[in-house]
Amino acid sequence: MSSFPISIRRTLIIARRDFLGYIKTWGFWLTALGPFLGIIFGVLFPLVMSKSEPTRYATILDETGLHASAIEELLITNNTKELEHILRSAARITIPQKDKEAFNKVLDEQGVEAAREMILKTSPVMAKVLNLPDTKLVFISPPANTMDALKPYLMGTNTLTLANQEQSLTGVLHIFERDGETKAEYWSTATGNELVNLADLYFANKASENYMASAGLSREEVLNIRKNALEVSTLNPAKERDENGEQTVTAKDRIPYFFAAAMAMMLWFAVFTGAYMLLMSMVEEKINKVLEMLLATTRFSEIFLGKLIGVAALTLASLLPWMILGGIGLYGAMQFADGAIADGLAKAMSLEMLIFLPTFFILGYVFYGSIFIALGAIAESMQDASTLMTPMVLLLTACIMVVPIGIAYPDSPMLTAAAWFPFSAPFAAVIRLPSDPPLWETLGSMAVLVTSSVFVIWGSARMFRYGVLSGGGMASVKAWFSRVVFRRKNG
């Protein structure tokens, strides 16, 4: 009886069952909604919490009269620096390469408002969200002149009318002289330590300023000098010269590698989740003793293909939220970023990538899926499945190591070798695509995967029949090879 001819109808019934069997589980929805839950709990929730946090009022009781205003100023300086940092990060993707130097000069010399005006010209939407951090710490003048008199304000016994509301003090930074030494104490009933950190930073800066001054140096000047330090440009002799005749490496050149890396990671994730579901689905059917009944009505090839299709559909469904987020990210990049990003993304989605990425996706999935179906067929229990899966997980983990190599050294011999090894070929071949490997090498990787997949499907079919119908289990791999592979008649 041939294993290859199939009934599409029965195959799709098997696929439907596997798809519906998993899509109704909590585990699937947790995986599928993972990115959104991550955004909600990792980003939005803290953001809302921080926005809804009430303003805290603090005061500095500076008996020395030397530090209070400087500390208050440091809070404003810190916030400005944070905005500067955000503006510089935003400029990396919004300001064209040729204007970057001018932007840095404007930011250094004219300040954050002028720099934001520059971003406004290339990306108005992004400029709107680039504002000074919304500080929740506000300094007020001390409502009393002694620490003892201030304590009732901290305890809530005494209150202040601030912003038309009765408020208590959150904290008091008390700076005083004792035995010829300056001391600082922070009094508060709350556990937050924002003001303590600010004061620590101030006194640390003060200490280094005093030390530098003793040597005739200024800390401010040192910081300015660092700003003017030489920036190293990255050039690539293999790159075509741009309109200015330069070969500088830009975001446009790097994006294809990051895109390929992201795609390789997505393939890895799809293989990992899909293969796991295939294994579990097979083990579950074995444990439920339903396979023998299925085999009386359905060809093995239909069960095999049906499972691959069903779980592939399921994997795509679980990847859908990531794809949506990726789409939003791409749209955002087009909206907010300068032309280099869009150009880079266009370059990343080359004809080779559009042809070979889906091909390696399918081949990689079929290759690993077949292995996991076979493992599921010989596993007798969930414990067996875990034991059999461990080496595969280690192998998969080792194979994904090609991704960082591909980003850093796309011409690495190790990456080339990995593209010829069936377990790592799907990931290595995808990540090599931006470096334009010879076509025969990419086709060679495909040939290796196709050949290996055929071999794996053949072996899986043998293991499946042995595991399901002969009750062989995995008691002895050696016995299985000798009985099933080499002496088929006795199997």
Added chain:
Amino acid sequence: MLENSTLPVLNVNDVRKSFAGKPAVRGVSFEVAKGEIVGFLGPNGAGKTTTLRMALGLIAPDSGTVKLFGQAPGPSAFGRVGFLPEERGLYAKISARDGIAHIACLNGMKRKNALKRADDMLERYGLGDVARKKIKTLSKGMAQKVQLIAAIAHDPEFLILDEPFSGLDPVNQKLLEDMVREIAGRGRTIVFSTHVMEHAERLCDKIVLLSQGQKIFDGDLKQALSHAPRRLEIETPDPKAEAVFTPLAQQITRNGDTYNIVLKPDKEARHVLAESMKATLDLIRFEPEKPSLHEAFVTLVDNGDKP
């Protein structure tokens, strides 16, 4: 392809199968004609399940041939055969009706029709209340009935049931017997394996006995029973009785005036009665015992009898 209606539904010819060099089935041959109920009997490990798996094409024989509906077993028979495997099971996490409909769909029914059939059959066999319950929540007996319904929902021409009665309580065994009779009453062909002879005695037209991978009998129930030793229980106070019975008996056990006699294979109760009358024995009770298939089976296995 036109099918000859006189062709046997199943023809198994000299099939052999070994696992790891150990023979499980050794040259078994038999036929199942259309409309027959065939009992496939034998002790555990006799090779019944392996033979039935070969009959369905689930495993290939090492040698010999199997013809199902006149062809090698395989996809051409899908939808025409219903199979209840020895190892019970359906998808645990889906409802009874969905589990039945899934198998019926694989057997060629449209999903809508399959669901309706599942509902109807569950109702008919007293499981209407649990139609939408997950199979894992059902009792073992209920789950087994659900699986049997899954095997027959597409109304197959040929039904193979591997140990259908095992694990069922007497009430459900009776219910299952009724189901088998009802299916057979619609002209369907049925083969079921069992190691409990009473079910076969009550249901079968034909019996195939297997022992240690070999067929030791193949024929109808009457022929099978003819292999069972004849027993008589006679009560008589006559002192000549033992002398009269001894030439006819293989074994005599006496308890007071009651004699339990196992007749020689070529003798029958009428011979004992004739000799008793000739010897003018004073008979109080003369009671031939009905032969049992169990005894026939034991005799056949002991004798290594071959038809």
